[in-house]
Amino acid sequence: MDKIFKLSKKEQVVVQFIMIAWALVVLVPFLSAVLNALKPNVGAVFRDPFGFPDPITWGNFAKAWVNANFGRYFANSAFIALSSVAIVTFASSTTAFVLARMPFKGSTLIFICFMIGVIIPIRLALAPLFDTVRTLGLLDSLWSVIFVQAASMMPVAVFILVSFFQNISKEIEEAAIMDGAMPFTIYWKIMVPLIRPALATIALLTFVQAWNEYFLPLIFIQSEELYPLTLGLNQFNRQFAIQWHMMFAAILIMMAPTIIAFVLASKQFISGLTQGGVKE
């Protein structure tokens, strides 16, 4: 067994060489972004893209934040992502609870309808989706993005939670029902504490997905003061395309929250990936 996975010294060197090579492929674009975001002007970027910034200019981040309205975009993205997380964790857990623990006539049909959402990506229904949002008067409002984003996460969330609920033993629940507990109480007092790990995974997936979403805001939002970061970066690119040092600073601002979320919760992230991998 060990013979397969243990490496001799010579092999170790070769393997390290390959590993470092790919690490460089991943890290060099980042490092060039950091180096160049700190440069005082775009001339310094073009002259020597890998040169050390001189003087180190932290002001680019402040400039992007203030002048280019990134503070506003950041707040919009945060509002969209957090609202989506709240809605998805609540709505998927209550629905999955009823479907898994208190099945009724027609609950299988509802579950199948949810599975159709796993199979067919909502983006393909672009035209009817746009029409629905407009009919409801939600066009050019953050709620359009929040609701559609949350709804698109529902199938995967319900799927993960239903299988989670089915693995919880019936006994605690039956005892509670004997005591006259109502579904609300069973859901809140018994089930929510038990499904917390699955809920954390779903919350993380939803947060990252909503924070990174570009397409939904693109089709639903027109007013610039409602732009999330993804659209803001697009706007910024139009204004400052030639100001590379500013572009790099803006890109780094945008990347920060999801990277922090990843570093804090890389374990849930990777386990969520294998479960939620259904919907990329």
Place this chain on the structure above:
Amino acid sequence: MNSQRKSRFSYKSIQNMQKALLLLPGVLLYGIFNFTPLMMMIPTSLVDWPGIGPKEFVGLDNFKKILGNEYYRDQLINAIGQNVVFFVVIIGTFLVIGTSLALLLSFKTYGRKYYQVIYFLPYPMAGAAVAYLLNLFVNPRGPLNALMMQVGLTDAPIPFLGSEDTALTTLALFYSWHRMGFAIMLILSGILAVRTDLLEASMLDGANRWQSIRNVVFPVLGPAFILITVIIMVDVFNNADYTLLIMGAEAGPFRSTDIMGTFLYRSAFGASAAASDANFGMSAAIGLITTLLILPAALFLALKNFRNN
């Protein structure tokens, strides 16, 4: 529950009411903003409708136009063909580089925990940020070209995204760079799940390392490969964020980066706000055709998940 309500309703009916109230929010949310639009693709595909004003019922005309009218058919064929190239480049890099790195990570390598984190780092980042970062990185005046000229790999900067020949492949490689961690993790978890007694048996039979890997590990990786292929396929046939971000809806240069997602977007909203050829019916028809293209893969994925359940 307060006592007043208890007296007015029986235990059973309160229970049913609460059940309904728990079920409803999720069903309504999903029903309104996901399921209904998906189903509405079918009736919408049968009308001619610029998005506002009256709808005109035209039967299967939209499909006839897409498959028969040269203007649309050429775009469709172009988009599907380029989408397939896009997909093949991505899946090729995932299977070759992803498998090699996952295999090396499964050995007792120094620092493999750190490598894992580094390799996964791009995955949680926004597509928009990755697109612009790499766009600047591979620009003729950007760091990559500067580096290549310094080491003498090339004399003149290469316009990776500016040339028809390389733009599509470059966008596909952006995608691979962004999502490689995902492929590595799935393959690695497949390798780690190989039963140790099988490996030990193969060692006892006198197989060397490469023989053991080829005969014991690779066969077990089949499901992981299929899973990755299907997930990526469904994703790249509906998601065209990189093209939209970097090239815009016109998918330049000369539509050489046009894939199904951008074609669909143009058909609904036109390439620019001023374009008059927008037709929601056409867009829904293209959506349905794309659905048919990815349905076998998607159904396979869904069934597989059911079985695992």
